[in-house]
Structure formats: C-alpha cells, structure tokens
Amino acid sequence: MVVPDSDVPPQHTGSVQQTPVHLSPLLTDLYQLSMLHGYWHHGMHQQQAVFDLYFRRSPYGGGYAVWAGLENALEYVEQLRFGTDAVRYLESLNLFDAAFLEALRGWRFSGRIESFPEGSVVFAHEPLLTVTAPLWEAQLIETALLNTLNFQTLVATKAARCVSVAGGGSVIEFGARRAQGPDGALSASRAAFIGGAAATSNVLAGQRYGLPVVGTHAHAWVESFPDELTAFRAYAELHPASTTLLLDTVNTLASGLPNALTVAQELRGRGTELRAVRLDSGDLAYLSRRVRAALDAAGFPDVKIMASNDLSENVIQSLISEGARLDIYAVGTQLVTGGGEGGGALGGVYKLAELDGQPRMKLTGDPAKTSLPGRKRVWRAHSSHQQLAWDVVSLGSQEEPPSVGERVSDPANPLRRSRLPAGLSWENPRQTVMEAGRRVTAPEALEDLQRRARGECSRLPEGTLRLLNPHTYRVSLSADLQTAREQLISRLEDGLGDTDSGTA
16 A cells, blocks of 8 residues: 655656557447548538537536546547448448448548647637548547547546645545446546546556556455454555555444554554555544544654545535545545536537638527637736736637737627736647647656646636636637627528538
C-alpha cells in the first residue's frame, strides 16, 4: 500500500506517459455510416466541411469544465482505418453498395483539427475543437470524438471540483469497481488525474498511463483472520513501510483504533512508521476528529487519515465544514461515473458550421440550441493580475484581438450586450493539433496536463470554483459573428437560403 504524502506518492518518479489505445472504425453510430453512404452516392463526400464541438451548459451547474480526452481522440483519428473485418461486417448488414464499401478501404482522415490544449479550463458556447476536412471524413469521427471528450471532460471536471474543496487534502480515484466497464474505468482514471487526482487504485491504468497507484486492504482481509489485531499485524508485516489500516470492520473507536495504535507502536519499534488509517463508514467528521486526537496523543501526528464511502465534492465540502480531520479523500463512484447533481453526462455536441465555403447553422424551435455559423476563432483575455477574464468568439477572418469598447453579446441571449473594458490582454488559446491527418503536437505527459488544469483553475475569477451558484464566466460573441448569425437566421426564416445555406 502506498498513500500519497502530497499530490504524488513518494515511490513515483519520472513523467507520466500515455500509451495509445487503438479502436475500431465501427465505434460509431449507424447513421454516421448511412450519411457517409449518402454523401458518397451524391458526390458530396469531398466537399470541405467545418464542424465545431462545444457544450451548452457547464456540468454540475458549475462555472467551468476541464478539457480532457484530446490525446486519446487524436490517436483514434490518426490511426482510423477500415480493415477487412470491419468492411465484411458492414457488408453483412446489406445496407451499403459494394462500391461504397470498397471506397471505405481507402478512407483516411486528411483534415485539420484545432483545439484548446488538453487540461485547459473551458466554458459553454465556445468551440472547443474544430474539424476542417472533407465532409465524409469530418462526419465519421463525430461519435468517437464526443464519446471520448464528453466523458473525460466530465470526469476531469468532477475531479477538479473535488480538489477545489479539499483544501490541503489529497484526492485519489478509487472507482474501478463502479465504472462503466473496463474502458470507462481506464478513461476515468486518466481524466481524474488530469483534473487533479493524485493517484488511482486502478492497476491497469497505472501500467497504461504511468499513473501512481494506491490501495489499502478490504474488510475481507480482517474477516479472514481470527481477530482484527492479527489481521493488522499480518498486513503490517507484509507492508511495513507503507501500511494503511482499515478501522471499521468491527468497531472503529472501540476496536479498530486501539488495534491500529498497537500496530503503530510495534512498527515504530522495528524502525518504521504506520502510514495511514482509513475510515469507510459512520460519521466521518466525528470519527476523524476522535481518531486524530488519539493518534496525536499517542505520538503519531504524521499518520494520515483517509476517508472513503461514496464521497463527492459536496460531501467533502460538508465534512470540512463540520471540522473533519482528514488528509486523503478516496473518491470512487461519484468520480468515475461523473455522477451527482447536474452530472451523468456532458452535453457536448458537434455541429456543421460551414460546407463548401458557405456558412451552415442549426435553426430550431429551441433558441438555446441554435448553433453558430461559419469558421470561428476564440480569443481569451487575462486581467492585469493574470486572471482569466473573458472569452470572445469571433469570425475566423478576424485577425486582430477584440478592441476596447467593442460591443459583444451573450451567445444564449443576443439582447444581453456588453462593451469590452480596457486593461485586458488577449490571446488565441486554441492551437492546431492535427494537419493533413497527422498530429503536429507531441503528446504531453499527464503530469503536465494536470499542472495546466490546476494552474488555470487557480486563475479563474473569484467565485467561479464555488459549488453553489458559481460566478458565470463571460463568454461572448463578437459583433461581426452576431451579425452573421442574425443575417443567416433571417435568410433561413425567409426561405432564401435553399441553395447555399441550410440546417444541420
């Protein structure tokens, strides 16, 4: 057992690496292939398309999200091929022309992808990732992109929320048993680390991604021995330098705690120290105070106290407000499933913005679902104190950053307008990550992605990290983009855009 004294366990050295995972081209929805068939049949498949990926609401009713899953998504797109087995399966469905299936054998992604760097803090209504490619290439990758980026961004955000309320405590991911299958468990471990988790209990994630791995023992260990003290002694004998003891199998205060103190004294007599104790049931705030007092009184102030038992950011915040004396929070189900109020899924979408040089947009009865037309760029402003201050989405042709006094509008409410103040420094936070179907940026170590996420979270405006009624970070549309959207809406509503505009 190894429990982190800080954010990374002492036995972990070197950079966290990433091992690519190869996935099938059949990881897609049937309608994507049906549309590809139609594009190919009508000779449209090579028309240049631009798609934007974004979400409309931040998860958990929060004020931000942590962008995660990009490296996995790029690896998938770069290696995507239709092999013999995939084509044979599609042939067996009796849905596609033989000539189309033969064309799929030569399918390769040849386009460009622009994106926020992984680990960035991102917000609703802005294009997080833009794909520019022939139509059938850009269309096919939609499902896999959303599958990868929605889930990992959700989990990374959940981890960041847990870390934000944990104070000086460490958050570790303990959720493999409750994750959505093996793939979900691996993706969750990776994303949780980006969001700030110090380690994982998932050994395969440790091997595949180089993550620090941690673990204690289960109640079954104690139940397998004649008594609790014998079980504790046996575990400490096997792991003398990294022993963590689970206190609540019999009775936390009447049995587990005194037996742990006995073993702690015996370890010290042999020249080592008890690393930590774990609480997994009961009133965690009360029990942690009692355990901390007993450990300190017995001369063990450095023994850590870990809590588990269906923790979430709200539970952690509640425990701290109740005076809990906890050092490590092992978060399982709520983290790896992205569960909790407002959780369960990130509503990321992938919408056509331009086709064959003409702007496209989705116009629907729900104004909140109206998409933004045309090629776009994102501008991000920092204040004089290097705080994140404002994001503005403009037309892609806008080469210069927004100017002081420019009137910008709310993406969800065009009537809500503001003028940009002075004193802001602007940058283009997105970068080209794939060109001509090949990645142009080297994979980053997960430690670097975690560092980016922590740094950007620390620069959010006051109140943005708040769990309840967070500050709403400003994301606005430039005047030229808002005008372009209004003009296209008018054309669509008047029925004048049948040949060069449409909906998607």
